[in-house]
Amino acid sequence: MNKFSRIGFILAAAGSAVGLGNIWKFPYITGEFGGGAFVLVYLLCILLIGLSVFIAESFIGQYAESNVSSAFVKTSSKKNPLWKYAGFMVFSGLIILAFYSVVLGWILHYVVSSFSSLPSEASIAGASFAALTKDINTQIFYHTLISVTVIYIVLKGIKEGIEKVNLILMPLLALILFGLLLYALSLDSFSKAMGFMFVPDFSKINADALLAALGQAFFTLSLGIGTILTYSAALPKGSNFIKSSLYVAIIDTSIALISGLIIFTFLFEAGAPSAAGPGLVFISLPVIFSSWGILGQVIAISFFMALVFAGITSAVSMIEPALMFFIERFKMTRRSATVLCGAIFYILGIIALLSMSDEYGSLLSFSGKNAFDWMDFITSSVMMPLAAILTCVFLGYFVDKKLLQTSFEKHTSVLVFNIWYMLVKYLVPLAITILLINKLGLIS
Ligand code: PHE
Numbered sequence: 001m002n003k004f005s006r007i008g009f010i011l012a013a014a015g016s017a018v019g020l021g022n023i024w025k026f027p028y029i030t031g032e033f034g035g036g037a038f039v040l041v042y043l044l045c046i047l048l049i050g051l052s053v054f055i056a057e058s059f060i061g062q063y064a065e066s067n068v069s070s071a072f073v074k075t076s077s078k079k080n081p082l083w084k085y086a087g088f089m090v091f092s093g094l095i096i097l098a099f100y101s102v103v104l105g106w107i108l109h110y111v112v113s114s115f116s117s118l119p120s121e122a123s124i125a126g127a128s129f130a131a132l133t134k135d136i137n138t139q140i141f142y143h144t145l146i147s148v149t150v151i152y153i154v155l156k157g158i159k160e161g162i163e164k165v166n167l168i169l170m171p172l173l174a175l176i177l178f179g180l181l182l183y184a185l186s187l188d189s190f191s192k193a194m195g196f197m198f199v200p201d202f203s204k205i206n207a208d209a210l211l212a213a214l215g216q217a218f219f220t221l222s223l224g225i226g227t228i229l230t231y232s233a234a235l236p237k238g239s240n241f242i243k244s245s246l247y248v249a250i251i252d253t254s255i256a257l258i259s260g261l262i263i264f265t266f267l268f269e270a271g272a273p274s275a276a277g278p279g280l281v282f283i284s285l286p287v288i289f290s291s292w293g294i295l296g297q298v299i300a301i302s303f304f305m306a307l308v309f310a311g312i313t314s315a316v317s318m319i320e321p322a323l324m325f326f327i328e329r330f331k332m333t334r335r336s337a338t339v340l341c342g343a344i345f346y347i348l349g350i351i352a353l354l355s356m357s358d359e360y361g362s363l364l365s366f367s368g369k370n371a372f373d374w375m376d377f378i379t380s381s382v383m384m385p386l387a388a389i390l391t392c393v394f395l396g397y398f399v400d401k402k403l404l405q406t407s408f409e410k411h412t413s414v415l416v417f418n419i420w421y422m423l424v425k426y427l428v429p430l431a432i433t434i435l436l437i438n439k440l441g442l443i444s
Helices: 006-017 020-032 036-064 068-075 081-116 122-132 136-155 157-185 190-198 207-220 227-233 241-269 277-291 293-329 334-354 371-397 401-409 414-441
Strands: none
Touching (some): 006 241, 020 241, 020 277, 036 068, 036 190, 036 227, 036 241, 036 371, 068 081, 068 227, 081 136, 081 277, 081 334, 136 293, 136 334, 157 241, 157 293, 227 293, 241 277, 277 293, 334 371, 371 414, 401 414
8 A cells, every 4th residue: 555654644644633623713712712721621632632532543543554444343352344334434524525625715715815905894804704605606616626626636645645745735834824923923912812822711611611622622633534544554564653643733733822822913913802703714814914904915815825725734634534445445446436535525515505505595404504514513523523432432442452552562651551541441432422412412
């Protein structure tokens, strides 16, 4: 099989992890939950829960060197064929990609429109964002552009497509963020942003905040859809999967924190509210950029480009688990599997965007949610947590402990193994089950 180089794996897994989740979602939920205390809880969730599941997926992938479905069967101590059903998680990737591509399309539209002008008032910015989410033709145009790009990269394979794209886009993304961070550092509000993000006020923490932090830790590390497992199957044998997992978690967390600092500095500088919700980067930021004249325009273009780069490297990683599954189980060629998976997510994406329009909205809404929201809900609130619980229960109870021990002890101490094992066997499944029950409780 096509293998990554070790650095190629770290870049690709980091490319998958760093996405809209870091630059768009993390800042806005941090804003909604009031800053510092939420950040602290989030960091704990990454360290104790996210990283454990990341290492779990990475172990299974590297050990079994196959698609999600066969990997579970191969790794289970009794080689029980029923584990093939764990392969259900690869479909989450296609569903997420459907609406992720639509959102990436919005961002691409913002890159293009930032060249001509930026909205000068929040009401104008809000209205033009709302209009975009209802504009069928523009959205189909950008969704198609993103889909074709993703399919083109994925067609070229792990090494020539995915590794190469990450090798180019990840440094570019780092460069843009570094530039924006330097600019933020030069502004007076930087210290206020630091205070907002790093001085915890525990009165702002409630159960919702805990659950949001846990859900975000999963999403941002690309867990629960088989991406990390599938990428790890292309990790050279014998390379240290624990160390590379740690590097990816550090890169991902740093980028989320840096994005938060940049965005809150900009918001505070303009005296804008920090709790603006999902519209934060689409509505609040463009207005601020507009007040900075031509420099603001350059910053707007760079910022939205950074989001596109981060999003593309995540998007290609969402399709890979399903591809490997189709290629290995149904002996499809990479080309036909890509066409099939591409068609599925592209069509689902069209359904998602139509469901926000006035024309088709009511046709494509069920029990109070439109198709776009349903796709988000089903994946991030049901399928991904289920897959994560399954992965942990699998390793904790259905895989030979000796096998885990020997694989881990090549790379780490007995103590680290024991802590990881306890987390995966007890704490993580329990924490995610609570998350799952809670999210499902919100269904009606
Ligand atoms: N981690 C990506 C982000 O933060 C999203 C993602 C989820 C990518 C699942 C792959 C798999 O945007």
